[in-house]
Amino acid sequence: DAKTTQPTSMDCAEGRAANLPCNHSTISGNEYVYWYRQIHSQGPQYIIHGLKNNETNEMASLIITEDRKSSTLILPHATLRDTAVYYCIVRLIQGGSEKLVFGKGTKLTVNP
């Protein structure tokens, strides 16, 4: 089962930053935080992942609290195409390539 808690839905104005929170209070030391999104029944799209340091790539930034019990995905300038379901996933890394377990995610709607 998913080990994360996310709001069911959020709204954001186009051009503004979208900050999507995720709670993962039971995360363990060898579990990473991954973010994916799914745009209207397309395949899930990888966004970013991290362990304990903040991460940034061309799509987003990931801020992980020092105690690792929560994180925030930041889309710095949301566009209408960022409307999607965003999944925060805690993934155990043990040396294989472990599966992802999806929860219900957050439905982000970017409004014009």
Added chain:
Amino acid sequence: EPEVTQTPSHQVTQMGQEVILRCVPISNHLYFYWYRQILGQKVEFLVSFYNNEISEKSEIFDDQFSVERPDGSNFTLKIRSTKLEDSAMYFCASSERQGTSPLHFGNGTRLTVT
């Protein structure tokens, strides 16, 4: 950017028929997965595959399901005798290597069982 491709995009079949869903993972990837998503529900893990054998499978992946990597490029999911409840989007995914390498998903095959 390389991507996972799936064919067909939509498959309609009658109950009891066999279907084969096809996937071409990203070429240098070593780990392969199938997921499914029933309309309006969560994305669910079915099976993972590495080094020509199943690494892990879920309770959903019963004897009616099988996977195969018939050649160096394709990865297939076979459902032997489809049921109405098999109607779903089926997603293939691949990842490059062990550890934190992310899974990359295809855009799915919509299977409709009538």
